[in-house]
Amino acid sequence: MSQPDSAENPTARGEALLAGGRPDEAVAAFTAALALRPKDSAAWRGLGKAQLDLGDQNAAKISFARALAIVPYDRYAAHMLASLSGPADVQATGYVADLFDTYADDFDAHLTGDLNYRIPQAIRALLAERAPFASLLDLGCGTGLVGAALSDLVATIHGIDIAPRMTRKAHERGLYRHLRTGDLLDSIANDPALVGPYDLVTAADVFVYLGPLEAIFAATATLLVPQGLLVFSVETTAGDAPVLRSSGRFAHPAAYIARLADQFGFTLDVTQSRPIRQERDQPIPGALYLLTRN
Numbered sequence: 190m191s192q193p194d195s196a197e198n199p200t201a202r203g204e205a206l207l208a209g210g211r212p213d214e215a216v217a218a219f220t221a222a223l224a225l226r227p228k229d230s231a232a233w234r235g236l237g238k239a240q241l242d243l244g245d246q247n248a249a250k251i252s253f254a255r256a257l258a259i260v261p262y263d264r265y266a267a268h269m270l271a272s273l274s275g276p277a278d279v280q281a282t283g284y285v286a287d288l289f290d291t292y293a294d295d296f297d298a299h300l301t302g303d304l305n306y307r308i309p310q311a312i313r314a315l316l317a318e319r320a321p322f323a324s325l326l327d328l329g330c331g332t333g334l335v336g337a338a339l340s341d342l343v344a345t346i347h348g349i350d351i352a353p354r355m356t357r358k359a360h361e362r363g364l365y366r367h368l369r370t371g372d373l374l375d376s377i378a379n380d381p382a383l384v385g386p387y388d389l390v391t392a393a394d395v396f397v398y399l400g401p402l403e404a405i406f407a408a409t410a411t412l413l414v415p416q417g418l419l420v421f422s423v424e425t426t427a428g429d430a431p432v433l434r435s436s437g438r439f440a441h442p443a444a445y446i447a448r449l450a451d452q453f454g455f456t457l458d459v460t461q462s463r464p465i466r467q468e469r470d471q472p473i474p475g476a477l478y479l480l481t482r483n
């Protein structure tokens with residue numbers, strides 16, 4: 190039997206409106222879908238996304254909770270609910286690890302090809318004139334694109350990633366001396382091979398999965414030597430606190446990064462506005478930061 194198209198299926202119409210950047214109309218479509226089928230979990234998910242795109246976090250939280258109550262193994266809904274429920278452990282749902290495990294085989298080709306991801310090269314351009322470095326800890330190393338971009342600038346490279354298939358890919362490059370599969374904070378706290386000290390820490394397109402960054406800034410400050418560098422990218426937004434997007438990723442305002450730098454003993458040396466990559470054929474606005482530990 191063929192699927193009903195979006196003209197006769199309000200959930201499909203809501204998805205199309207969301208993808209087209211029309212969240213207010215998407216809310217109406219999902220609401221109509223739920224009036225017909227109150228247990229349509231896809232409509233609750235869609236409604237949550239549209240509400241989030243409109244900035245209504247409280248309503249979105251209720252919608253994701255409804256989706257999760259209907260489909261308890263929905264990891265996206267669990268991730269969104271956890272992320273909207275405060276600074277609890279957003280990794281506990283397993284959503285991020287699953288997402289990247291599924292993606293690992295296609296990651297390099299898709300990200301650097303279709304999605305035009307160039308953050309590792311931009312990090313290299315920032316660091317080349319400051320090289321050489323004795324030791325790098327690559328946070329959320331993924332398949333090792335940052336290690337590959339910096340391998341001739343750094344003597345020893347260590348990496349951490351939560352997705353086992355991503356660290357396996359990084360291992361295959363033969364560039365990382367120690368690779369740890371696990372959550373960043375947990376690995377830094379518990380792996381004696383990762384205590385440093387490092388003169389460089391990178392996090393390329395990783396803080397988008399963490400939300401609040403206080404804990405990782407505090408941990409990084411203890412790993413770096415004085416004058417050591419922390420380089421990372423974020424998706425940008427206005428305001429002064431991290432914001433969860435319907436993509437499942439967080440955006441971080443410049444004012445928030447400046448406050449963290451101050452709070453955790455860093456000097457903010459470089460802020461570079463640049464797109465992170467493409468999404469739905471549009472560039473995602475972002476920034477690359479270089480901070481020096483005082």
Ligand SMILES: C[S@@+](CC[C@H](N)C(=O)[O-])C[C@H]1O[C@@H](n2cnc3c(N)ncnc32)[C@H](O)[C@@H]1O
Binds near residue numbers: 329331371372394398
């Ligand atoms: C978009 S990829 C970027 C990978 C790599 N840094 C690069 O530039 O190619 C984000 C990576 O961060 C990892 N990640 C996200 N949250 C994490 C966490 N809490 N602990 C460890 N790794 C995490 C993901 O598994 C994924 O491999």
